[in-house]
Amino acid sequence: MRALYAFALKVEAVLAGTFLLLMVALIFTGGVARMLHHPLNWTIDLSTCFFAWACFLCADIAWRRGALMTIDIVPSLASPGVRRALVYANHLIIGVFLAYVIYAGAWLSWVSRARSFQGIPGVSYSWVTMSIVVGGALLLLTTVLKVRTALREDGLLGASPTSR
Secondary structure, eight states, X not given: OHHHHHHHHHHHHHHHHXXXXXXXHHHHHXXXXXXXXXXXXXXXXXXXXXXXXXXXXXXXXXXXXXXXXXXXXXXXXXOHHHHHHHHHHHHHHHHHXXXXXXXXXXXXXXXXXXXXXXXXXXXXXXXXXXXXXXXXXXXXXXHHHHHHHXXXXXXXXXXXXXXX
């Protein structure tokens, strides 16, 4: 199971990087084509789709690595017990929010299924809005894994993975 998860993390990182590069290449190509008086309207639509997916994938990668911006003024002044309680409260709030994001994203994907891209007729805009659902699910999974790790570190959930 760990090997499968490690493989999924690598795929996520490769996809995120690929989407970012494709987004930049498409915007550049669209700009050059427009300058040559042959606009490619579909490049903006496709780059928007890649941007949405890349944002959520990169957010999950940053959340998993602990690379998101934090403000530690209040927690740094608190006792270790209060700090730990704040971590659990923070993860609970994030989890509830992400569950709502998944629900709202699924609804948005459903209602936008008939909408197509302006420059790419026949392709549903749901490809963009599904990034909300998938990204939210990935972020929620990462949050659950962070809670599990915190519970193990506190001795509340069996042995820690490092003691095996």
